[in-house]
Amino acid sequence: MNTICNRINILSNASTSHCIFITQRFFQTSPILNSWFTKLTNVSQVNTEAATPKHTRRKNYPLTYEQRQFPNMIGHTKTWNTFNTSNLKDGKRKSETLTDDLFIRQFIYGTWHNLFASELIIKRRHNMIILSGLVTRTIHPRRMYFLIGYTEEILSALLKCPVKLEIQTVESKDDVIFTYW
Amino acid sequence: SLNQMLHTITQLLQPPPQLDCQKSDEVYEVRRQYLKLIKIHKNLNIREHLNIERPVIEKTENSDLLYKRLNFEIRGHDPQVLESYEKFIRLVTQELQLQLLNVETPLHFTQKITLLRSKFAKKKYWRQYEIRTYNKKFYYQHLTGSTADTFLEYIQRNLPEGIMMNVERVRLEQFRENLVPPSSRNSSTPQLQNQSTTRD
Numbered sequence: 001m002n003t004i005c006n007r008i009n010i011l012s013n014a015s016t017s018h019c020i021f022i023t024q025r026f027f028q029t030s031p032i033l034n035s036w037f038t039k040l041t042n043v044s045q046v047n048t049e050a051a052t053p054k055h056t057r058r059k060n061y062p063l064t065y066e067q068r069q070f071p072n073m074i075g076h077t078k079t080w081n082t083f084n085t086s087n088l089k090d091g092k093r094k095s096e097t098l099t100d101d102l103f104i105r106q107f108i109y110g111t112w113h114n115l116f117a118s119e120l121i122i123k124r125r126h127n128m129i130i131l132s133g134l135v136t137r138t139i140h141p142r143r144m145y146f147l148i149g150y151t152e153e154i155l156s157a158l159l160k161c162p163v164k165l166e167i168q169t170v171e172s173k174d175d176v177i178f179t180y181w
Numbered sequence: 182s183l184n185q186m187l188h189t190i191t192q193l194l195q196p197p198p199q200l201d202c203q204k205s206d207e208v209y210e211v212r213r214q215y216l217k218l219i220k221i222h223k224n225l226n227i228r229e230h231l232n233i234e235r236p237v238i239e240k241t242e243n244s245d246l247l248y249k250r251l252n253f254e255i256r257g258h259d260p261q262v263l264e265s266y267e268k269f270i271r272l273v274t275q276e277l278q279l280q281l282l283n284v285e286t287p288l289h290f291t292q293k294i295t296l297l298r299s300k301f302a303k304k305k306y307w308r309q310y311e312i313r314t315y316n317k318k319f320y321y322q323h324l325t326g327s328t329a330d331t332f333l334e335y336i337q338r339n340l341p342e343g344i345m346m347n348v349e350r351v352r353l354e355q356f357r358e359n360l361v362p363p364s365s366r367n368s369s370t371p372q373l374q375n376q377s378t379t380r381d
Contacts, residue, residue, distance in 0.1 A: 040300065040301050046300070046301070075313075079259070080258075083342040083343035084342070084343060085256075085257075085314055085343060085344065085345040086259070088256045088257065088258065088314045088345055089256060089290050090256075090290075090315045090345075091345065092346075123341055123342035124343075124345075125340065125341075125342045126337075126340070162301070
């Protein structure tokens with residue numbers, strides 16, 4: 001399961017006798033796997049499916065529209081996050097594109113600190129790689145322009161092909177929440 | 182009378198009119214009839230009887246290549262994307278006035294994998310996954326080299342992501358003068374009898 005960050009909001013009323021604690025969960029778009037052993041032995045982790053969360057008691061686990069479409073809907077109401085020809089019949093360069101995709105996702109997760117509000121979408125047209133996604137407007141636009149140029153330059157130098165970022169901005173991560181699970 | 186019949190047959194074998202590519206059943210029927218007539222024409226050996234000379238086409242230097250056929254096949258994971266790309270290609274053929282014979286949508290190809298359903302143990306329960314590739318085939322005829330190159334470049338620049346294209350071309354070459362058509366059945370062939378047959 002994704003790692004959960006719990007944040008506690010402290011609301012105080014006019015009469016300072018009581019305080020109300022509210023736990024709010026934030027979702028993470030790029031999961032980092034840890035504690036593989038508990039997933040094999042712990043009862044709560046054994047009967048789990050990939051990318052299909054279980055209902056929580058308080059129903060406060062936020063899901064985006066993409067996350068609400070579980071993997072059985074791929075091909076029906078859900079598409080993939082990468083578009084390439086490697087998995088077609090007589091498709092070339094299967095493993096290289098996969099490793100490049102994993103590297104790109106981890107690179108952008110690390111450079112854009114908690115800014116992406118959606119999964120990265122990687123498109124390959126001829127020689128080019130085009131990355132797109134939703135980004136929150138927490139940082140100054142001047143810094144964002146620098147980040148765009150920096151990622152394009154470094155990724156095109158590493159992957160030896162032109163890389164372009166086509167991102168759209170969103171006010172905050174709350175705008176992307178679809179339901180609570 | 183025989184000459185008249187042969188003349189009528191040569192007149193019938195004029196190239197057929199430009200057919201609407203959307204009516205694929207009519208196109209198929211007309212092509213079948215045309216091919217039947219061509220077979221009859223070959224068996225009759227009209228050119229010998231009427232003493233018609235083979236037409237000589239003078240090929241100048243730096244002249245354009247001629248393509249009898251241009252076929253390309255498109256593959257992708259999403260059938261709706263392929264349909265929208267087909268619409269785009271039909272518009273381009275209308276604009277450039279190319280001869281699109283036929284558009285085929287053969288059955289999709291599936292690659293199936295069976296894997297265990299759970300992470301650990303439980304060998305009794307499996308799951309099947311499949312990867313589908315959808316196809317479309319386009320058939321063109323009678324293009325010149327420059328038109329084919331420009332047409333393909335324009336189409337390939339607008340290829341959407343996740344779609345691959347395979348192109349086949351059939352080129353027309355000049356007929357070689359040293360090759361002579363075989364003689365009719367009645368006449369003998371003494372040259373073949375003298376040759377010794379050797380098996381490789």
